[in-house]
Amino acid sequence: MKKWNNKSIFxxxxxxxxxxxxxxxxxxxxxxMDLMENATNFNKWWLAAGVLCQxxxxxxxxxxxxxxxxxxxKNYTFRQSLKNTAVGQFFSVITPGAVGGQPxxxxxxxxxxxxxxxxxxxxxxxxxxxxxxxxxxxxxxxxCNLDLFKGDLxxxxxxxxxxxxxxxxxxxxxxxxxxxxxxxTTKIIKFFFDFLSKIKIIxxxxxxxxxxxxxxxxxxxxxxxxxRNKRLLLTTFSFTVLQLTLIFSIPYxxxxxxxxxxxSIFDMITGQAxxxxxxxxxxxxxxxxAAEGSFYVFFxxxxxxxxxxxxxxIWRIITYFLNIIIxxxxxxxxxxxxxxxxx
Numbered sequence: 001m002k003k004w005n006n007k008s009i010f011x012x013x014x015x016x017x018x019x020x021x022x023x024x025x026x027x028x029x030x031x032x033m034d035l036m037e038n039a040t041n042f043n044k045w046w047l048a049a050g051v052l053c054q055x056x057x058x059x060x061x062x063x064x065x066x067x068x069x070x071x072x073x074k075n076y077t078f079r080q081s082l083k084n085t086a087v088g089q090f091f092s093v094i095t096p097g098a099v100g101g102q103p104x105x106x107x108x109x110x111x112x113x114x115x116x117x118x119x120x121x122x123x124x125x126x127x128x129x130x131x132x133x134x135x136x137x138x139x140x141x142x143x144c145n146l147d148l149f150k151g152d153l154x155x156x157x158x159x160x161x162x163x164x165x166x167x168x169x170x171x172x173x174x175x176x177x178x179x180x181x182x183x184x185t186t187k188i189i190k191f192f193f194d195f196l197s198k199i200k201i202i203x204x205x206x207x208x209x210x211x212x213x214x215x216x217x218x219x220x221x222x223x224x225x226x227x228r229n230k231r232l233l234l235t236t237f238s239f240t241v242l243q244l245t246l247i248f249s250i251p252y253x254x255x256x257x258x259x260x261x262x263x264s265i266f267d268m269i270t271g272q273a274x275x276x277x278x279x280x281x282x283x284x285x286x287x288x289x290a291a292e293g294s295f296y297v298f299f300x301x302x303x304x305x306x307x308x309x310x311x312x313x314i315w316r317i318i319t320y321f322l323n324i325i326i327x328x329x330x331x332x333x334x335x336x337x338x339x340x341x342x343x
Contacts, residue, residue, distance in 0.1 A: 043257045047314070050253030053246040054318050060243040061085050064129070064236050068122045071232055073114060083330065084108050090327035093320060102127065126236070128175045133240040135168040138273035141248075145270040164277030247319070248272035251295075254314050255302060263302045271298045292316065 059082075066081035087108045092101030102123050109119035252268035278294035295312050303311050 041259055043259055046253050046257035050250045050257070050314075050318050051322070053250050053253060054322065057243050057246050058085060058089065060239050060246070061089075064239050064243075065122065065126055067232060067235060067239075068125050069109075069114070069118070071229065072118045072122070076112075076114070080112055084112070086327045086330040089323050090330050093323045093327075124175065128172070129233075129236045129240055131168060131172045131175065133237060134244055134276070135165065135172055137241065137244050138168075138277055139165060141266075141270045141273040142277075145266065148267060148270055162277075164280045168277070168280065245269070248276075250318060251299060251311075251315060254311050254318075255299075257314075258303065258307050258311065260302065267302070271302075274298050291320075 062082040062085035066078045069076045088101040088105040091104040092098035248269040251272050252265045275294045279290040300308050
């Protein structure tokens with residue numbers, strides 16, 4: 001029988017936190033149980049529209065990765081990109097801060113016989129485009145709707161949102177530096193290899209460093225090619241804007257599902273931008289706690305006391321738990337990837 005180590009126990013503990021939240025919002029007063037008992041006026045078509053937004057978000061995510069990768073390897077297919085996106089989605093939602101998504105995608109792409117330098121570059125380009133877009137998108141949305149924040153939100157919540165925005169901006173700047181500054185990248189790699197050699201984790205660091213430098217050369221060349229390809233760059237940014245609009249519109253779909261109609265979709269997009277900035281850097285799977293709390297603080301002005309808990313739970317099911325359920329089969333990355341078409 002397999003023994004449980006501290007890492008396994010910690011992983012289970014982290015996953016129990018979001019499960020605890022869903023149980024609370026399901027069984028507490030005015031939670032989903034009460035909604036199901038009084039669901040005669042609940043508009044299920046608007047709810048279906050919210051689910052469609054989430055699936056469209058996944059499809060666009062896969063398409064962006066496909067366009068970036070296909071630019072370097074014409075044999076790479078959308079089907080492979082869709083599998084890779086499923087892997088990334090699953091490991092993002094189950095790891096703290098979504099840190100597991102990209103490393104597992106990189107491993108999946110290696111199993112799909114893609115060059116490591118190209119794979120790293122494509123994932124980094126996608127990450128850079130996404131981070132840049134979400135930073136400016138959220139900033140513009142909140143800036144254009146400042147009246148919505150006046151007097152309704154506590155100062156500490158606005159401070160958290162500001163911290164989230166600044167953190168996103170810092171990540172964008174650092175990623176740009178890492179992607180295009182060869183000297184900086186080389187120094188960082190050398191530092192880590194020297195450190196790992198000193199603590200006896202790797203052997204023959206010069207040989208391994210040489211291989212990494214070869215991959216870095218491919219990585220930087222791929223980045224330069226992207227920014228010379230204006231059409232591809234415009235396509236990726238445009239689809240990312242569409243992707244974020246769909247994600248940020250889901251609260252509006254839930255709002256309309258309760259047959260409310262006073263608020264505009266722009267108010268809901270602003271609210272979701274606020275929630276995203278607050279919960280982005282909480283070191284728990286799915287930003288658990290901060291996501292539900294910030295949603296409650298902001299959207300309580302639109303939902304009633306009898307519906308806000310149910311709204312939170314529905315939102316989390318669509319945007320978080322649905323990903324775990326649907327993409328769980330893709331957790332076995334090696335098996336999935338080995339059955340993919342070779343590139």
